Amino acid sequence: MRAVFILGLGGLLLAGTAQAQQPVEAMAAAGKKIAGQCRTCHGIDGYAKIPIAPHIGGEPASYIIRQLTAFRDGTRTHEMMSVVAKMLTDQQIADVAAWYSSHSATATLTADASGAPELCAACHGVDGIAAVEDAPNLAGETNIYIDTQLKAFRLGKRKHEVMSAIAADLTDEQIRAFADWYGSVKLEIKMAD
Ligand code: HEC
Ligand code: HEC
Numbered sequence: 001m002r003a004v005f006i007l008g009l010g011g012l013l014l015a016g017t018a019q020a021q022q023p024v025e026a027m028a029a030a031g032k033k034i035a036g037q038c039r040t041c042h043g044i045d046g047y048a049k050i051p052i053a054p055h056i057g058g059e060p061a062s063y064i065i066r067q068l069t070a071f072r073d074g075t076r077t078h079e080m081m082s083v084v085a086k087m088l089t090d091q092q093i094a095d096v097a098a099w100y101s102s103h104s105a106t107a108t109l110t111a112d113a114s115g116a117p118e119l120c121a122a123c124h125g126v127d128g129i130a131a132v133e134d135a136p137n138l139a140g141e142t143n144i145y146i147d148t149q150l151k152a153f154r155l156g157k158r159k160h161e162v163m164s165a166i167a168a169d170l171t172d173e174q175i176r177a178f179a180d181w182y183g184s185v186k187l188e189i190k191m192a193d
Contacts, residue, residue, distance in 0.1 A: 024098050028192070031099025034092050037084065046100045047189045051142045057189035058105030063136050064097035076158050102192040105129060107139035107185045117178045119166070128182040140187025146179035 032044070041050050046057020056064060070076035071085035072093075088096070107127040116126040120138075125131045128139030138146060152158035153167035154175075170178075 024102070027095045027098035028102045029099075031092075031095035031097065034088075034096040035099050038096070041080070042100075045189050045191045046103055047187070048142075051144050052148070054141050054145050055105070055137070055139075055187060055189065056100045057103040057191075059101060059136050060130075060133060061094075061097040061101035062133070064100055065093055068093045068097070104190050104192075105137055105139065106188050106190070107137075108188070110184050110186055111181075115181060117181055120178060120182075123162075124182070128185045128187075137187075138182040139185040141182060143176070143179035143183035146182055147175055150175045150179070 035042075035044055038044075039049075041048065041053040042056050043049050046055055046059070048055045067076065068085050068088060071078065071081045072088065074082070085093075107125075107129050109127055113126050121131075123130065123132050123135040124138045128137055128141075130137050149158065150167050150170060153160065153163045154170060156164065158164075167175075
């Protein structure tokens, strides 16, 4: 009796763990289906199709989850993304983030590295491939997108303790120069096999 009880409990515990930590491959596969709703703007591989949308392939899953949740909560707003995010459950957000983060992003400079903004490189890299877990890649984003986000941080329309403080002190000229630097980098996104 006792052995059966323990075995039964073991089974329950195993089932519990399996549900809490689904294999990332299974989540990415489910996320690929959801990405069908994103592809007209972000591509199925996360390489953006329209200039106002960012590349999201190869971004950390934690970053994608944080942004989608912010659009859904209304702490970040955008006429298109706020509508899209409201239709997603936590599970769908985790799945679609697993899909887009499963790709790898590589960057190639088209200008001399000495022109890279020192103020930004510690976190976003010289080439716009993020150097810290929390920060997104900027490589190859359009200068329009980067410009818009920096001005949103400066205005307080988009908030983040680090970026709001940095953007608060930037002039329009600096914003344009940083946006042009990261926008000039060539980005390549490779899909996971
Ligand atoms: C109609 C076009 C459109 C569709 C469809 C769309 N997006 Fe977006 N997405 C955008 C635009 C435009 C932005 C930039 C918003 C801004 O300027 O703040 C964006 C921003 C994002 C961001 C923030 C990225 C960053 O670097 O901060 C994420 C993550 C994202 N979208 C994920 C998705 C996912 C996942 C889907 C599908 C479920 C999706 N989007 C569907 C247009 C779209
Ligand atoms: C100490 C680290 C750090 C530094 C330095 C830093 N950033 Fe950031 N940056 C971040 C983090 C973290 C985020 C993500 C904010 C969020 O979650 O909304 C971010 C987000 C951004 C975004 C939004 C990207 C997107 O995909 O939506 C832009 C644009 C940006 N940073 C530009 C810059 C520029 C330009 C500089 C230099 C003037 C800079 N950052 C310096 C950490 C940093």
